[in-house]
Amino acid sequence: MSTSTMPRQHATPPQTTASERRNAKRGRRFTGTFTVNALLVIGCAYMVLPVLWLFIASTKNTADLYGTGAYAFGQPAFLDNVAAVLGQDGGVFLRWMANSMFYAAFGAVFGGLFSVMAGYAFDKFQFRGKDSFFGVVLVGVLIPNTATVLPMYLLASVFGITNTVWAILIPVLCNPFGVYLARVYSAAYVPGETLEAARVDGAGPIRSFFSLGLPMMMPGYVTIALFQFVGVWNNFMLPLVMLQDQKLLPVSVGISIWQGYSVPQPEFTPMVITGSLLSIVPLLLAFVMLQRFWKSGLSAGSVK
DSSP states (O other): OOGGGSOOOOOOOOOOOHHHHHHHHHHHHHHHHHHHHHHHHHHHHHHHHHHHHHHHHTTOOHHHHHHSOTTOOOSOOHHHHHHHHHHGGGTHHHHHHHHHHHHHHHIIIIIHHHHHHHHHHHHHOOOTTHHHHHHHHHHHHHSOGGGGHHHHHHHHHHHTOTTSTHHHHTGGGOOHHHHHHHHHHHHHHSOHHHHHHHHHTTOOHHHHIIIIIHHHTHHHHHHHHHHHHHHHHTOOHHHHHHOOOGGGOOHHHHHHHHHHHTTTOTTHHHHHHHHHHHHTHHHHHHHHHHHHHHHHHHHHHHHO
């Protein structure tokens, strides 16, 4: 019989067993988990290592700062550095810290409240041009703060409020991202039926907001206020342009002035590092003290 007349035999693919499929699935799961955990470790290291270096460097004197490794301890000099920071120029660092606390607290309380009121109005009220106005707010979210410093300086010059606290306090009342976030919280946490029931009982819009809307949006208010506090505390360009009096400067600008002194005078370098470490303490305290509001907001969202 010729080979051309022989029936063709088709090769059957090998069959995988159930254990092999489980092993392959387990391998893919392990690879995905390893990748996610590796990325988390890299992200944590990116955020933690600079803070760790700041803490270690603040314990060194000038010689050890330049003569030892980045994460190596030298002769203990933390208390001496703190004393030098607090005693420099008659304690001007404490004045800078107080200024930053005042600017940031004002922006957090009142700027956060205005954002919550605006977001509540965009969500619950109906008025002409509502979508257009909210579109302008979203455009404001996309514009970086540094791009608005020069126009705000020109406006402040027209009204004669440059080199005053009002040049800092008035701009921090406006937070487009806070307005957007407040509208999201209003839609999620304030039912329209509740406001309708309050309206039937005779409550006006203002009373409904402060009696019902604001308490329901309190986790959102605290979140916006915390973002605003951190943003104002770390703000650099606005006070740098607006203020000339050193007694009005926030700590971010004040430390940058010391950084300029450290080039011809290296003894200022430990003071800059120690002052930077002390300047983040209020931020850590704010996060620790307000975390319970964040937890309540997360639990409320999970229930919904």
